[in-house]
Amino acid sequence: xxxxxxxxxxxxxxxxxxxxxxxxRHARDLPWRVPPAKVAAGLRQDPYLVWLSEIMLQQTTxxxxxxxxxxxxxxxxxxxxxxxxxxxxxxxxxAGLGYYSRARNLKKCAEMVVSQxxxxxxxxxxxxxxxxxIGPYTAxxxxxxxxxxxxxxxxxxxxxxxxxxxxxxxxxxxxxxxxGAFVASTVPHSRPGDFAQAMMDLGATICTPKRPACVxxxxxxxxxxxxxxxxxxxxxxxxxxxxxKRVGAAFVAVRRDGAVLLRxxxxxxxxxxxAEVPGTDWTARIDGATGAEAAPFRANWRPKGSIYHVxxxxxxxxSVFIAYVDTAPPSGHWWSSRATIHSEALPTVMKKVIEAAxxxxxxxxxxxxx
DNA sequence: TACGCGTGGGT
DNA sequence: TACCCAAGCGT
Numbered sequence: 320x321x322x323x324x325x326x327x328x329x330x331x332x333x334x335x336x337x338x339x340x341x342x343x344r345h346a347r348d349l350p351w352r353v354p355p356a357k358v359a360a361g362l363r364q365d366p367y368l369v370w371l372s373e374i375m376l377q378q379t380t381x382x383x384x385x386x387x388x389x390x391x392x393x394x395x396x397x398x399x400x401x402x403x404x405x406x407x408x409x410x411x412x413x414a415g416l417g418y419y420s421r422a423r424n425l426k427k428c429a430e431m432v433v434s435q436x437x438x439x440x441x442x443x444x445x446x447x448x449x450x451x452x453i454g455p456y457t458a459x460x461x462x463x464x465x466x467x468x469x470x471x472x473x474x475x476x477x478x479x480x481x482x483x484x485x486x487x488x489x490x491x492x493x494x495x496x497x498x499g500a501f502v503a504s505t506v507p508h509s510r511p512g513d514f515a516q517a518m519m520d521l522g523a524t525i526c527t528p529k530r531p532a533c534v535x536x537x538x539x540x541x542x543x544x545x546x547x548x549x550x551x552x553x554x555x556x557x558x559x560x561x562x563x564k565r566v567g568a569a570f571v572a573v574r575r576d577g578a579v580l581l582r583x584x585x586x587x588x589x590x591x592x593x594a595e596v597p598g599t600d601w602t603a604r605i606d607g608a609t610g611a612e613a614a615p616f617r618a619n620w621r622p623k624g625s626i627y628h629v630x631x632x633x634x635x636x637x638s639v640f641i642a643y644v645d646t647a648p649p650s651g652h653w654w655s656s657r658a659t660i661h662s663e664a665l666p667t668v669m670k671k672v673i674e675a676a677x678x679x680x681x682x683x684x685x686x687x688x689x
Numbered sequence: 690t691a692c693g694c695g696t697g698g699g700t
Numbered sequence: 701t702a703c704c705c706a707a708g709c710g711t
Contacts, residue, residue, distance in 0.1 A: 376707040383697065383706085417695030420710075454709045474707045492690090519707055528705065529700070559704095560692090589694070631694055667696060692711090699704080 334484075334538065335507040335514055341537035342517035347524070349381065350388060355513050363512075366440040366465040367398045370428075373457045374421055381523075387416050399438055402429040410592055410664040419593055419666070423586075424452030442466040464512040471503040472515035476522025482554040483526060486543035490555040526550075562629070568609045568638040569598040569669075570620065571676035575645055578654040579673060581663060589630070594663045596672055597652070601635055609638045616649065618642035623676045628668040635668065641676040 343355050351372035353364045371391060375384040390412055395401040401409070406426050413422035428450045432440055440461065441447050447458035459470035473481075478491060481498045489497065507514055525532045533545050544550040572580035579596065586592045597615040611620040620640040628635045648654055655663050660673070 373707065378706055378708055379696080380698070380706050415696075417697090418708085420694070424709080452709070456708060460707070472707085475705085476707070523707085629696085632692080
């Protein structure tokens with residue numbers, strides 16, 4: 320059992336004050352945020368909007384989230400609206416944002432808030448942690464931002480800011496407890512929500528992964544990494560694994576009126592519950608079936624080149640085939656018309672496939688290292 | 690604990 | 701180009 324360093328008030332002295340003063344001048348303007356001046360006037364963000372934005376922002380950039388957040392708030396202005404929505408509608412609205420289990424848990428969570436909490440989010444970290452999709456980070460963020468509690472909010476930005484400020488050379492994720500201890504010792508009992516958001520804004524705009532703008536940083540005087548001359552050295556991370564390559568084939572069946580044949584992927588696992596065109600399994604290159612002979616049914620399949628897509632843990636090359644057929648959909652499949660295809664729950668990789676088949680100037684073979 | 694889980698943008 | 705990265709969670 321290793322003991323964490325205890326941070327005296329003096330070690331973190333001034334940290335929160337300097338950071339908050341900076342935030343008062345430089346807070347980003349974000350649609351899900353109440354600006355510091357309004358927080359000072361007593362305004363709090365709707366916990367539903369804080370939760371929705373935090374789920375969307377998990378491992379996802381602000382620019383990617385903006386349009387989705389707007390759409391969701393328009394479609395489902397309250398947690399009750401979302402709880403009452405068909406899950407397929409939620410998946411369709413989430414399509415393209417990635418990490419689709421977030422969308423399923425979002426829906427489950429909304430239902431639980433309504434059925435078990437009277438339509439109000441729990442206002443403590445422990446209570447929030449009982450809900451699906453809410454982990455340590457998100458529970459702390461909601462409790463601080465929506466409920467004004469002094470939770471230690473630690474995300475990737477905070478990890479970077481703190482490992483630099485304290486010159487913590489322990490690699491992540493091993494360093495997380497030490498980072499958490501520092502944040503817990505530093506978070507102010509006044510303005511904890513602003514403090515959390517200030518840390519994240521600092522990490523996103525000043526204390527960036529590459530070429531941090533230390534000259535503009537409100538914490539530069541106390542930053543040990545800057546003093547040592549190489550802030551970019553931090554945070555130290557464990558080595559990454561190599562991404563395996565997989566291959567497969569995808570078959571775009573098109574009806575005379577332009578409708579495309581779709582089916583639904585299994586609820587669990589990769590792209591769980593999302594729509595796809597029929598295709599082979601995605602296997603290691605060795606014995607992958609990637610030709611027209613692997614088609615799910617007989618038709619005049621014509622090759623339309625291939626598409627390339629990178630997932631978190633593997634690279635995928637799909638050979639694309641197209642055929643014009645006019646039959647009843649096989650069981651479990653459906654025809655999606657030109658009008659509905661754009662609102663299906665199609666992940667980006669499948670949009671690439673359909674694009675290649677239909678718009679398809681055959682994609683120029685991409686050169687990749689073997 | 691380590692892995693499975695998307696996507697798009699930056700350098 | 702080939703990485704790296706982004707407000708993590710569930711198992």
